[in-house]
Amino acid sequence: MSNNNNSLYPQLKMAGLQENTTTNGMERGDNGHPQEEIPLQRLTSEEQRAAETAERQKVYELFKKYDTNNDDRLNLKELKVMIKGGLCRQMSRGLSHHLIHMNDRNGDRHLDFEEFYELTQNNKWLISSVMNEYCRLLVPLPNREIGDQIDGAYERQMTFCPPPLTMVIFSLIEVIFFLIDVIYFKDDPNNTKKVGENTNGPAAKLFIYNPYRRYEAWRFVTYMFVHVGIMHLFMNLLIQILLGVALELVHHWWRITLIYLAGVLAGSMGTSLTSPTIYLAGASGGVYALITAHIATIILNWKEMEFAIIQLCVFLIFCLTDLGTSIYRHMTDQNDQVGYVAHLCGALAGLLVGIGVLRNLKEQKWERILWWVAILVFFALLSAGILIHIFDPSHFPRQDYFPRNTSWESIRSNKL
Known part of the structure; x- marks a missing residue:
């Protein structure tokens, strides 16, 4: 292995070994016998897979908790319930629409588990303990600005069709x-x-x-x-x-x-x-x-x-x-x-x-x-x-x- 690749594949060396010239991907110690390089990537891959599996399991449990109709998909209402379940009481009406639109790969206006998992990885706040801080910083309070959108079951019933004349x-x-x-x-x-x-x-x-x-x-x-x-x-x-x-x-x-x-x-x-x-x-x-x-x-x-x-x-x-x-x-x-x-x-x-x-x-x-x-x-x-x-x-x-x-x-x- 050439020296140019050492930055990509760090080597784990035995204690007391001195650095010697490299030959055919092997490193020689004091006794002259070649020592095999042990990439850390190989050591951590299993840990990474275990961590990812645990993460997916956690997300899956969250997914099933709010999949109230058990169709293995989250609709708009279920996603909003999940977000508001994190005490995000001032959530903008358009936020859940926006999240589904960004992550709905097949265009069915629902999120299956893979789409939902990708959403959680891109938006850690969905399952994070800092939900309230996210809401405070990113979601405007009602009536604070002209462009704010209202929330509440009653207010969502408002319609201009037919016009209120x-x-x-x-x-x-x-x-x-x-x-x-x-x-x-x-x-x-x-x-x-x-x-x-x-x-x-x-x-x-x-x-x-x-x-x-x-x-x-x-x-x-x-x-x-x-x-x-x-x-x-x-x-x-x-x-x-x-x-x-x-x-x-x-x-x-x-x-x-x-x-x-x-x-x-x-x-x-x-x-x-x-x-x-x-x-x-x-x-x-x-x-x-x-x-x-x-x-x-x-x-x-x-x-x-x-x-x-x-x-x-x-x-x-x-x-x-x-x-x-x-x-x-x-x-x-x-x-x-x-x-x-x-x-x-x-x-x-x-x-x-x-x-x-x-x-x-x-x-x-x-x-x-x-x-x-x-x-x-x-x-x-x-x-x-x-x-x-x-x-x-x-x-x-x-x-x-x-x-x-x-x-x-x-x-x-x-x-x-």
Whole structure:
């Protein structure tokens, strides 16, 4: 063996031997007898094979642990469970997709054992004790950057197909009817009210809740299309779009429509029962229904949502603050025209109907009981309100079967 190969094949020499010239791959000692070179590679090959076998066994045990359907392949869901099993709670949604894409040699969107073994050798963090450190360094926290991807079973249900346009459509209709009345009074010299505050326009007279025309049953719902003033309209539109779109991404349009309309109907029904002579305008009954619908979905999907406790606290703080402010205004301002009963009834309807119709990603036994309680309570209250309106006409003002102008002083607007 030439000296040029000594760097590739190190030699193990016996103690006391001196270095001599090399002949035909043999080394001579002090007695002149040739000594055979013993490559370390030959000594370590068996150890390497043993180490690799032990490594493969360890990886195989991990592979079988998460191969829940025993098909000798890991799918996307199983891989994500394995990664999150290492306490990588903030794992990006695209991470598992990326790992499978990189190592799926046969393109079947699964990892067999050989593909998985190669993945673990290239990504030691998968089976390493430093999993948490990897996650902290490489996986962005939710909402830290614009490009971050969300995680959580609830959030993964969000979809833009179909696009969440329900509350946008309702808002456009409300804007159109508002503009109709604004244009109607644009050149009226007798109109002394601010823009949008005159409730004698064609849209307002047709849709407002008029206690003297309760026989026109559509008014119990269509009053949501009438707003008194620009700020009244703007605040309702802003909040209902923000809250409604967030719900619609997960629960789809028809559920949000039911909740919104239930809040509007409950608002007018409650106001009619408690203040029979009050006119009503605005969509805040539906807006408050959307607020408490968020509380309903947090209750139903507590374990599936990211930061559920924080979200619940935010909505509860808002509701309690608004309730306290409303009570204060009602007691201190005699000219206060806000329909607080409509807010309260709309919020109650949103909570009850939300529990009844919103998606429950993982139903528990107690949630099924809660579902029945919510449905029964809502229909009991709604039925009682309808029956009182039908069979106790003395509780309400006498009906006016001829058109009459509405007065600003008698109108309660559903302002936030």
